[in-house]
Amino acid sequence: MRYELLGPLRVSDGVGNFSLSAPKMEMTLATLLIGAGRVTTKEQLITELWGDKPPKRASAAVHVYLSQLRKFLVTAGDSAGGAILTKPSGYVLVLDDAGYDVTDFQELIRTGRNHQLAGHHEAALEAFELALLLVRGPVLDGMAEGPALSAFSTWVEAEQLDCLELSVESRTALGRHREVISLLDGLITRYPFRESFYRQLMLVLYRSERQAEALRVYRRAQKVLRAELGLEPCRSLRRLHQAILTSDRLLDLPMAV
Structure with a gap:
């Protein structure tokens, strides 16, 4: 059962x-x-x-x-x-x-994180992708309105986004950055205030020899955050922007696999 x-x-x-x-x-x-x-x-x-x-x-x-x-x-x-x-x-x-799929979901993400910390990105990516496959849509088809069900639905979405972010990190570490460009562009459109997705898209574009596009992503983030929240991009996003402007060689170094 x-x-x-x-x-x-x-x-x-x-x-x-x-x-x-x-x-x-x-x-x-x-x-x-x-x-x-x-x-x-x-x-x-x-x-x-x-x-x-x-x-x-x-x-x-x-x-x-x-x-x-x-x-x-x-x-x-x-x-x-x-x-x-x-x-x-x-x-x-x-x-x-x-x-219980929720228990399996949590265990797969935990396993993926452990593999990622150990530098085993193929195994990490497999765990993250299996976890993402378990999410079939909004909890109760979007009918979760009570306080506990609404909080659970919000938690599931947050965990799903974290898992997507982690899977992108492992793909990038494996040199498969071109695979995630369209995914990240769509995620930014859907979640325009999540700065980590801008950071990831900037990095994979730069590593795909698309420096000008990477810089445009930063300007896009800057425009959205200023207009909607009255904020500047976070420090890590600003640092990455500067590194791309100067073609910092550290950006070309592959992450440990």
């Missing part, structure tokens, strides 16, 4: 995938998954489902959703029927031997 929350919520029994058609049940299961192994109170579930305006029979509705979820999980592979436990203070989703 496997739970997947990095995109539309689904559960697999190893043969097929099972999805919930009712949004409130999806949000209930997603909230329990975020707190897997820990108690989620009924009040927390009510807040995730209805915010600060719950219906009069919210508590009864939660009971119904949990009863239906238990039946759904049995169909999806929880043969013992004990995945969701009732505790005096709330409910606990027990993973036991079940797979």
Whole structure:
């Protein structure tokens, strides 16, 4: 049995995938998954489902959703029927031997970072790419509105961007800088305030013998940051700009592999 929350919520029994058609049940299961192994109170579930305006029979509705979820999980592979436990203070989703894409995602990024620190960039890149493949889209198809689900959705996006940045670093270290130019250009368009992507694009353009374009990327960053935030580019971006202007030979040195 496997739970997947990095995109539309689904559960697999190893043969097929099972999805919930009712949004409130999806949000209930997603909230329990975020707190897997820990108690989620009924009040927390009510807040995730209805915010600060719950219906009069919210508590009864939660009971119904949990009863239906238990039946759904049995169909999806929880043969013992004990995945969701009732505790005096709330409910606990027990993973036991079940797979969980969020756990796999975190482990792959951790593995990639360790390989990268050791200078093993091929292995690092493989781990980062596997982690990125696990993210199938916005959490709950973008329907995550409660405080816990919204915070989780924001965390997933931040981790995905960090993973993309790390994968670009490993590709660059392997001399595969031309492969990431289009990717970085698109990321800058989508995330115009993330200065690390400007820095990476400037470096790979310079190493691709496109110095003038690298300098234009800096001016683009400078214009956006000044107009939207009233800020100058960060120190590392300014230093890279100066290094490109002077064709600093250090920029040509390959990173350790």
